[in-house]
Amino acid sequence: MEGDIDRILITHEQLDRRIREMADDIAACYPEEDTGLVLVPILAGSIIFLADLIRRLPMKMKLGLIAVSSYAGAVTESRDASITRDLSVDITDQHVLVIDDILDTGKTLRLVGQRLRERKPRTLRTAVLLRKPSKAPADVTADFVGFEIEDEFVVGYGLDYDGHYRNYPHIAVLKPERY
Ligand code: IMP
Ligand code: MG
Numbered sequence: 001m002e003g004d005i006d007r008i009l010i011t012h013e014q015l016d017r018r019i020r021e022m023a024d025d026i027a028a029c030y031p032e033e034d035t036g037l038v039l040v041p042i043l044a045g046s047i048i049f050l051a052d053l054i055r056r057l058p059m060k061m062k063l064g065l066i067a068v069s070s071y072a073g074a075v076t077e078s079r080d081a082s083i084t085r086d087l088s089v090d091i092t093d094q095h096v097l098v099i100d101d102i103l104d105t106g107k108t109l110r111l112v113g114q115r116l117r118e119r120k121p122r123t124l125r126t127a128v129l130l131r132k133p134s135k136a137p138a139d140v141t142a143d144f145v146g147f148e149i150e151d152e153f154v155v156g157y158g159l160d161y162d163g164h165y166r167n168y169p170h171i172a173v174l175k176p177e178r179y
Helices: 012-029 047-054 107-117
Strands: 005-010 037-043 065-068 082-085 095-103 123-131 144-148 172-173
Touching: 012 047, 012 123, 012 144, 037 047, 037 107, 047 095, 065 107, 082 107, 095 107, 107 123
Parallel strands: 037 065, 037 095, 095 123, 123 144
Antiparallel strands: 005 172, 065 082
């Protein structure tokens, strides 16, 4: 795996430090006495970010998993997103925080946002680890963003290329011949 990596953009140590800061910001947004928080990670890209983030959050919460597919196979352009596993936790009148790995074109977060709003959550916010520059339409935003990155395809720390590299501990770019 290491031999496929061209360069590391964000090290695990940098990720760890930033996620602690994000956890503080998120915790400040949901005071302890305010119960009914449901985190909704979008599978599978968000799992490593989720695992590190939730262990830094002190408040009570539930997890509701949702899966969205936008890439089929060895491609780096997202197609139309579709929900492949729907939420099974009741979010009506709950505070909902959607967790995703990266905000790129915004198709994923738009679709998930629409689906979740139908169920009348009390509040709906979004946290993403990474954001690529300004491809997302103005109405698709993230309330919490870890890092802004350049417009290039990255892997590691949960993010995949054709299903691989999710277990690579840093955010990295593959060698050109690997794409
Ligand atoms: P969007 O729907 O275009 O905003 O893309 C969001 C989804 O596409 C993310 O949840 C990722 O799964 C995937 N994605 C977008 N950019 C990258 C990337 O650079 N590397 C790996 N996955 C990506
Ligand atoms: Mg994803």
